[in-house]
Amino acid sequence: MPEQMIDRETTREQTIGAYRRLTRQRILILSVIAALSLIVFAVDISTGPANLPLRQVWAGLFDPASLTMPQLTIIREVRLPYALMAILVGAALSLAGAEMQTILNNPLASPFTLGVSSAASFGAALAIVAGISLPLLPAHWPADGMVPINAFLCAFASVLLLEFLARSRAAGVEGVVLFGIALVFTFNALVALLQFVASQEALSQLVFWSMGSLNRATWGSLGVLALVLLIVTPFSLRAAHAMTALRLGEDRARSFGIDVARLRFASLLRISALAATSVAFVGTIGFIGLVGPHIARLMLGEDHRFLLPASMLTGAFIMSVASVGSKILVPGVLLPVGIVTSMIGVPVFLTLILRKPERV
Amino acid sequence: MQHRESLHISGLTTGYAGHVVVDALDIAAIEPGQVVSLLGPNAAGKTTLLRALAGLHRASGVVQLGETDLLALPLADHARHVTYMPQSLPQRIALTVLEAVIGALKASPIGGVPLSGHAITERALDVIERVGIGALAMEGLNHLSGGQRQLASLAQALVRQPRVLLLDEPISALDLHYQLRVMKLVRALAKESGMIVIMVLHDLSIAARWSDRIVLLAGGKLVADGPPAQAITAQALADVYRVVARVETDHNGLHIAIDDIV
Numbered sequence: 001m002p003e004q005m006i007d008r009e010t011t012r013e014q015t016i017g018a019y020r021r022l023t024r025q026r027i028l029i030l031s032v033i034a035a036l037s038l039i040v041f042a043v044d045i046s047t048g049p050a051n052l053p054l055r056q057v058w059a060g061l062f063d064p065a066s067l068t069m070p071q072l073t074i075i076r077e078v079r080l081p082y083a084l085m086a087i088l089v090g091a092a093l094s095l096a097g098a099e100m101q102t103i104l105n106n107p108l109a110s111p112f113t114l115g116v117s118s119a120a121s122f123g124a125a126l127a128i129v130a131g132i133s134l135p136l137l138p139a140h141w142p143a144d145g146m147v148p149i150n151a152f153l154c155a156f157a158s159v160l161l162l163e164f165l166a167r168s169r170a171a172g173v174e175g176v177v178l179f180g181i182a183l184v185f186t187f188n189a190l191v192a193l194l195q196f197v198a199s200q201e202a203l204s205q206l207v208f209w210s211m212g213s214l215n216r217a218t219w220g221s222l223g224v225l226a227l228v229l230l231i232v233t234p235f236s237l238r239a240a241h242a243m244t245a246l247r248l249g250e251d252r253a254r255s256f257g258i259d260v261a262r263l264r265f266a267s268l269l270r271i272s273a274l275a276a277t278s279v280a281f282v283g284t285i286g287f288i289g290l291v292g293p294h295i296a297r298l299m300l301g302e303d304h305r306f307l308l309p310a311s312m313l314t315g316a317f318i319m320s321v322a323s324v325g326s327k328i329l330v331p332g333v334l335l336p337v338g339i340v341t342s343m344i345g346v347p348v349f350l351t352l353i354l355r356k357p358e359r360v
Numbered sequence: 361m362q363h364r365e366s367l368h369i370s371g372l373t374t375g376y377a378g379h380v381v382v383d384a385l386d387i388a389a390i391e392p393g394q395v396v397s398l399l400g401p402n403a404a405g406k407t408t409l410l411r412a413l414a415g416l417h418r419a420s421g422v423v424q425l426g427e428t429d430l431l432a433l434p435l436a437d438h439a440r441h442v443t444y445m446p447q448s449l450p451q452r453i454a455l456t457v458l459e460a461v462i463g464a465l466k467a468s469p470i471g472g473v474p475l476s477g478h479a480i481t482e483r484a485l486d487v488i489e490r491v492g493i494g495a496l497a498m499e500g501l502n503h504l505s506g507g508q509r510q511l512a513s514l515a516q517a518l519v520r521q522p523r524v525l526l527l528d529e530p531i532s533a534l535d536l537h538y539q540l541r542v543m544k545l546v547r548a549l550a551k552e553s554g555m556i557v558i559m560v561l562h563d564l565s566i567a568a569r570w571s572d573r574i575v576l577l578a579g580g581k582l583v584a585d586g587p588p589a590q591a592i593t594a595q596a597l598a599d600v601y602r603v604v605a606r607v608e609t610d611h612n613g614l615h616i617a618i619d620d621i622v
């Protein structure tokens with residue numbers, strides 16, 4: 001009996017030790033991804049057609065007098081906003097994807113694959129081509145402001161449809177994915193229709209949407225996206241425990257006292273704010289919202305206290321890499337970053353789904 | 361901690377939109393520590409009744425635990441008294457057993473005082489050890505056998521220290537060893553703590569062996585309610601399941617043999 005007691009105590013201590021180690025390891029992994037993102041960000045701001053290496057960019061930030069005016073302009077109006085936008089959009093889309101995969105209980109969910117991005121594009125296209133916007137807005141509302149709001153409303157409507165379908169037991173997980181794919185095709189067709197009737201000027205604006213590119217990043221749009229992230233992220237993190245419990249099954253989560261309907265609705269609001277704002281400023285960027293959370297899950301498991309921040313960091317990292325790639329893949333040409341994310345995203349995604357089930 | 365409240369169910373009506381499954385059901389008071397099995401053919405309303413008691417389905421009537429009217433409580437308050445364990449854990453969840461049990465504790469407040477992180481870990485480990493999977497606490501749920509997963513699932517429910525534990529077919533996917541392990545454990549815990557256990561079962565012999573009471577349902581109505589030897593009779597089985605059965609009692613308990621269909 002005493003021997004057994006000792007045995008039991010040792011096991012308990014070992015378990016607690018292992019749990020602490022796991023937690024420390026996860027914090028370490030988070031720090032490493034953050035550090036890597038920072039490094040890629042540094043590479044990103046020192047890459048571009050204008051020959052301005054990191055040292056000069058650094059000088060431009062802290063010692064502006066040492067550079068010429070055009071150099072300063074490039075740093076302030078091009079390099080920095082693009083690179084920051086890559087970080088913010090990556091974090092926003094990946095967080096949206098992580099939440100979506102949990103609340104719709106579907107590993108294939110992401111703003112891009114389930115048509116939320118397409119819906120946002122359609123909303124933006126309506127504003128750009130037809131000047132159609134919601135009647136609530138004051139008449140003197142600027143057209144530039146109308147585009148993101150329209151994008152948001154259409155994204156939210158599509159998210160509500162998905163939620164409704166996910167909740168009706170008839171559809172099932174496959175049903176939601178198929179419906180999402182149907183949304184992608186429908187909205188893409190509608191955008192194509194608008195393109196067909198669009199004026200030359202509106203058309204060029206629309207093409208930008210369908211490709212996804214960082215070169216519209218301004219300090220204003222950066223500020224809005226940063227604000228959305230700042231507001232949304234604390235709410236996401238506060239829901240982390242509830243989302244972890246939801247992974248164990250909806251009935252179980254409700255029996256633990258979680259108001260799942262409210263959790264879903266709040267999460268969908270956050271998803272549409274994140275996805276729509278991102279799409280509104282950079283156009284459709286594929287696969288970040290799908291791949292980011294998957295990589296984070298493989299590294300850190302599904303304790304959402306770690307999964308959500310890890311998804312944001314991973315998304316920011318991949319998007320930054322894609323931004324660098326968009327500048328150096330074809331020398332002298334700035335590729336739309338959406339093309340690069342798909343080129344990185346598809347092979348990564350295939351590797352993920354074809355490998356053995358996750359480690360944890 | 362000993363629970364002393366009994367559970368009163370009367371006039372309970374529940375179902376789906378426009379479709380009543382359980383109609384004005386009255387069950388004699390369920391005493392603390394009692395293990396009750398709900399039996400009956402498919403579509404008898406067993407699971408619907410269990411889910412209504414869990415607060416997952418809208419219901420009318422009286423469901424009262426001691427002085428507390430459970431049907432009037434919001435979900436979060438309801439969850440402090442009652443925990444529902446679904447048939448199985450979902451597949452492909454990247455969580456360890458310990459994380460999953462801690463998750464159940466942190467999902468919503470249970471007692472008055474919020475527990476510290478350390479106290480939560482200790483409490484989760486107490487329960488994981490109690491259900492006999494202490495050595496697997498840091499193992500991923502994905503790596504457990506079906507039986508071990510069910511014990512982990514049970515640990516999640518137990519860690520909330522419910523006064524009423526509702527189990528939906530807890531053993532239907534398990535092999536014989538784990539079937540008995542789960543039943544013995546649930547029964548022992550009920551006797552220790554005064555927790556009321558209500559479960560939906562399909563196996564008559566196991567229900568008879570491990571329950572204090574059998575509630576036999578058919579078509580949403582109560583057919584029999586009492587100790588196993590009283591509730592499970594050849595006539596009741598013929599009426600409810602449409603089978604020809606022999607039911608014999610000796611000092612080892614109830615022996616049920618099913619010979620044919622009616």
